[in-house]
Amino acid sequence: MAKGDPGVTSRGRRAAPRSKRAAGDPELVQLLTPEGERIESATGPDGTEYRVDFSDEEYRGLYRDLVLVRKLDAEATALQRQGELGLWASLLGQEAAQVGSGRALRTQDMAFPTYREHGVLYCRGIDPIMPLGLFRGVDQGGWDPNEFKFNMYTIVIGAQTLHATGYAMGVAMDGRTGTEDGEAVIAYFGDGATSQGDVNEAFVWASVFNAPLVFFCQNNQYAISEPLERQTRVPLYRRAGGFGFPGVRVDGNDVLASYAVTRHALDNARNGQGPSLIEAYTYRMGAHTTSDDPTRYRIASEVEAWQAKDPIARMKAFLTRQQIVDESFFAEVDEQARTESVHLRERVLNMPDPQPVSMFDHVYPNGSAELDEQRAQFSRYLESFEGSAH
Numbered sequence: 001m002a003k004g005d006p007g008v009t010s011r012g013r014r015a016a017p018r019s020k021r022a023a024g025d026p027e028l029v030q031l032l033t034p035e036g037e038r039i040e041s042a043t044g045p046d047g048t049e050y051r052v053d054f055s056d057e058e059y060r061g062l063y064r065d066l067v068l069v070r071k072l073d074a075e076a077t078a079l080q081r082q083g084e085l086g087l088w089a090s091l092l093g094q095e096a097a098q099v100g101s102g103r104a105l106r107t108q109d110m111a112f113p114t115y116r117e118h119g120v121l122y123c124r125g126i127d128p129i130m131p132l133g134l135f136r137g138v139d140q141g142g143w144d145p146n147e148f149k150f151n152m153y154t155i156v157i158g159a160q161t162l163h164a165t166g167y168a169m170g171v172a173m174d175g176r177t178g179t180e181d182g183e184a185v186i187a188y189f190g191d192g193a194t195s196q197g198d199v200n201e202a203f204v205w206a207s208v209f210n211a212p213l214v215f216f217c218q219n220n221q222y223a224i225s226e227p228l229e230r231q232t233r234v235p236l237y238r239r240a241g242g243f244g245f246p247g248v249r250v251d252g253n254d255v256l257a258s259y260a261v262t263r264h265a266l267d268n269a270r271n272g273q274g275p276s277l278i279e280a281y282t283y284r285m286g287a288h289t290t291s292d293d294p295t296r297y298r299i300a301s302e303v304e305a306w307q308a309k310d311p312i313a314r315m316k317a318f319l320t321r322q323q324i325v326d327e328s329f330f331a332e333v334d335e336q337a338r339t340e341s342v343h344l345r346e347r348v349l350n351m352p353d354p355q356p357v358s359m360f361d362h363v364y365p366n367g368s369a370e371l372d373e374q375r376a377q378f379s380r381y382l383e384s385f386e387g388s389a390h
Contacts, residue, residue: 100258192223
């Protein structure tokens with residue numbers, strides 16, 4: 001999908017209202033209301049004006065991304081419930097934050113995910129089967145971070161922000177910033193991770209060394225079972241000011257605003273203006289992971305209120321309102337999503353179980369005599385069970 005320009009007025013069929021920020025929330029950058037109404041531009045807390053200029057085909061592409069990502073995620077959840085995956089961390093409700101920010105990345109940009117960025121992974125062109133191998137326990141993920149500019153999933157909460165900071169410092173030291181075609185880095189994490197020392201240390205280092213890094217916090221309101229008010233007394237984006245770089249809160253259920261805010265922050269980073277923090281204000285509609293029961297710590301009315309802000313529903317309303325698509329388009333996208341999810345399921349079920357000795361593979365790039373001996377000993381141990389009653 002081609003990239004729209006966040007600094008140019010959108011081409012609408014009718015004049016779109018102009019709003020400093022979303023109605024009802026003076027701190028939220030929003031370009032698409034929950035009802036699907038298009039807002040021409042929105043102004044961030046530092047006076048930055050955000051807007052996008054997408055073609056009709058690009059709008060359709062964003063909707064397709066949202067639907068496909070949600071369907072593939074739902075299939076993975078179903079596979080775990082049926083015992084085919086050990087665990088799964090669903091992104092349900094966070095599709096707009098991930099697709100919007102993922103599509104804002106340029107080819108040369110580097111992303112550091114948590115374990116939930118399936119939408120960003122999809123936008124980077126990685127086969128959706130890859131993270132399922134990790135959660136099925138047959139491999140470590142399998143994609144090449146250098147090829148796709150997307151690091152491996154990180155399970156340790158917040159650790160990837162330090163990895164991203166070090167990488168971004170290296171980008172700056174290599175002189176790959178200061179131009180329009182420079183490289184930027186983005187680090188994803190959740191609201192709960194902001195309480196981790198790793199994240200705060202990353203803020204310090206990124207700021208002091210002016211690293212070309214965007215910290216992208218998906219505030220889905222819960223750190224597992226702990227609500228946001230147990231994490232902070234002020235909006236998370238304001239924390240950036242204490243570390244010496246800008247912060248902005250965006251409607252994380254608005255794919256257009258998520259794109260515009262992320263693209264602007266990445267452009268600033270690649271041009272040598274240092275780090276920034278984006279707080280994507282969204283909601284985790286499902287469980288933290290498939291081992292979690294959210295009904296124990298949140299009420300149904302809260303979930304229902306957020307369902308009215310669904311990112312896919314508002315994009316569908318916008319496309320319909322602007323007469324960009326017809327019902328046949330929605331049917332075609334739904335069928336594509338169904339077909340791809342069925343194919344994903346088949347591929348997961350056909351994954352071969354790894355041989356036990358394969359755990360010695362890929363430990364050292366040039367091999368190791370000590371490792372070879374360990375492999376041989378382990379192989380002899382396994383062979384001792386052949387033909388026995390064990």
